[in-house]
Amino acid sequence: MNMATATVRTRPQREVESHRPSLRLVAARPLTAARLPFALFIGAILSAGLVALLLLHTMAAQDAFRLQALQKASAALDDTEEQLAVANQQQEAPAALGARARALGMVPTGSIAYVDLHHHGKVVGVVQAAAPPPPPPAPSASPSPSPSASAATKSAQANKKAAKTTTNRRVTPAHRGRGGRLTP
C-alpha cells in the first residue's frame, strides 16, 4: 500500500516535466472478490491435508493395534501347535507305542524271518509263531521275562513243533509259512 501511494505522488511531477497528456487515477479493481475463494481454497487444502494426516496416523495406529492383536493370536496359535506337536511326539515315543501294542494283545516276535522278493519269495531265517501274550491283566504289569527268550532257547526242531502246538489267536497254521517280516 505504501508503495502504491508513493507512485501516485511522484508520477504527476514527472509528467509535468515531460509535458505528456495528464493521466487520470483510475480506481483499482476491487481485489476482495478474488481473494475470498482463494483463501477458502487454501484453507480447504490445509484442512484436507490435516484430515488426511490425521487419517493416516489413525490408520497407522490402528494397524499397529491390529498387528499387535494378530501377533498375539499368532503366538497363541504357535503355542498350541507346539503343544500338539509335543503331545504327538510323546505318543509316538517307542515306550508309548510299545504299551499301546501290548494293550492290543500284540507280542514281540520270537524269531526273525524275511521274504526275499528278489529270489522268488524265498524265506530267509527261521519262521516261528510268536508266543501268546501273557494272560490278562498282564498288559499293565511289569514286563515279564520276554516270551521270545524262552522260545528261543529251544532248538530249531523244537521250535517248529512248538509253533504247531502253540495256540495263538492271531497266527493260525495257515499263515505260519508267511508269518515272517516282509521285507524286499
Place this chain on the structure above:
Amino acid sequence: MSRRPDPRKRIELFLLGSLIILSLVAGRLVQLQGLDSTTYTAMAEKQRLHTVALSAPRGEIVDRDGNPLAETVDARDVYADPQKVVDAATEAGRLAPLLGVRANVLEPLLSKKTSFVYLLRQASPQLAAKVIDLKLPGIGVLPTMKRIYPAGTLASNVVGFANADGDGLAGLEYSFQKTLSGHDGVRTFETGLSGSPIPDGQDVVKPAVSGTGLELTIQRDIQWKAQQAIAAQVKSVQADSGTVIVMDPRTGQILALAVSPGFDPNNPSASPSASFGDPAISEVYEPGSVNKVITMSAALQDGVATPKSPFVVPGQLRDAGFIFHDAEPHGVERLTLTGILAKSSNIGTIEVANRLGAARMYHYLRAYGFGAPTGVGLPGDGIGLLPRLRSWTPSTLPTAAFGQGVGVTALQVASVYATIANGGIRVTPNLVSARIEADGTRKPSPPPEQHRVIDARVAHQLSDMLEAVTTTEGTAPLARIPGYRIAGKTGTANRPNGHGGYGGAGYTASFVGFAPADDPKLLVEVVLQNPRKGHFGGLVAAPVFHNVMSFALQSLKVPPTGTKPPHAKLTW
C-alpha cells in the same frame, strides 16, 4: 493537526517488549534444547522405551532319524510384585488351584517385602493365559523357554538334563552346554500408554542366536528295547544295576546306551543325583572272562598259538604264589585254544598268557583302548584301572589274562569286541554324528579315529572261536538267535569288596557279542552288577543279549547270512 503520540515510539516500545519476551523464550529454548536436552531426551525415552530380552532357543538333541530327544518350547514364568498385591490371602486362594501350588505356600510369597518373586517357573502358555484372565493385581507372566524331553526316560543317561536357567547339568546337555545354549538377544522399542509399539517409533532388535543342535547316533527303538530289557532283567535277577550297549562295529556308532536304574529328565529331582551319571561309560568294574579274548588275540597275533593249539588244563594251577581254579571243578582236560575260550577256562588262559609274557599282554591291553578314555565325548568317560607295566606284580599277568585285577568301563569292553568284529580295526566309539545349525544346516562330525590292533586274519580266527561260545558246548547257548550266526563271550567276574579282596561283593555278569558272525553289523554288550538270583554271565546276561540283538537285527533289517558256522574243535 492535533497532537498525537508518535506512532514510531509506540512501535519501538512494542518491538522492545516483544524482543525481551522473545529472548526469554529463546533463552529457555536454548536451555531446554541445548543445555539440558540430553537429560530430557533420556527422561522422555525412558517413558516410551521398552527393553525386552529375547532368549535364545537351546539347540535340539535328536536321534539318528531326527526324532527329538530334547527340545525347547515356549513357556511362561508366573511372578508377583507383592507391593502391588492388594489382598494376598484372596489372590493366593484363586491362584492355588491354577498353579497347583498350595495356597498356604503362595500367601507368604505374595506378602513378601520385595517387588519381585517367582510363583511358578516354566508354566505352559495356556496356563499363563488363564492366570492373566484372572486379572489379579500384582500378578504377571514373563515369556521364557522350557527344556522338555518328549521321549521321557529314553536315553536320559546320554542326553542328561538342563535346569530352568538353561544350564545343562548332566549328560550331553552338560558337556555340550556351550554348543547348545546360543546367545540371548534384546529388543528395544517405543511404546504408547497401552504398551503397544508406536508405529514408526524407534525399534531396535539384536536378534537372539539360537543354539546349535546335536544329532546322535542313537536309534530310539533299539534304545527303548535295550532300556526295557535291562530294566526287566535288573529287577528279575535283583541286580544292583545293569548296562546295555548296542554298537555298529564298522563305524563305532553307538545305537543304544541303556542303563538301569535311570532317571526321568522331565523330573530329575525325583531321582537321586547319583543316578544322573552314565555308568555305561563311567563305572569301572573288573571285566572277568570277557577279557580272555584279548589274551587269545595277543597269542594268535604274536604267533604263540593257533585256534587248534593243544593245551593240558589241570583242575587247579599254582602260579605267582596263588592257586587258581576254574568256575566249575574239573579233572585234567585236553582243550584247544578255542576250547579254552568256549569253556572260559581261567587256568587255560593263564597258560596262554604265560607264553605271551607281561609286556606283550600290556601292549595289547593298551592297543585295545584299556587305560585311556574311549573318546566318546560324554562327561565321565572313564579310563578304567590299568596299572602301568612297571608296577605289575607277578600276579598281575595271570589275573589280567582272565579279567581280574584290571578295571574297565562297559564301553571299553564293547570297543574290544567291536575291533574284532571290524576285522581288527578299532574305531573310536562315537555318539554325536552331526551338529545342526540354527538354519538347519547339518555339519557332520569329523570321522572317528581308527587304527589297526590285530590282523584281519586273526580277527576272523577269533570270531570263529567266539562262535563256539554260543554252541551247546560253550558257556552261552542262551545267546543264540535261530537262523543267525552269533559270536560272543560270557563274563562272570568277582566284584572287589573295597577291602583289597573279593569276598561278599557278589559278581559282575556280562555277555558281549556280535552278529552276523561272518558279516558283523551289530554288537550288543550286557553287563549286570551284583545279580543275586544267579550270577553266570551265560545265564543272566545272555538272555538280555538275545532279546536286544533280535530286536536290533529286526529294526535294522539285517537278514541272516545263510552260511554254516565252522565246526569248532574244543578238545584234542
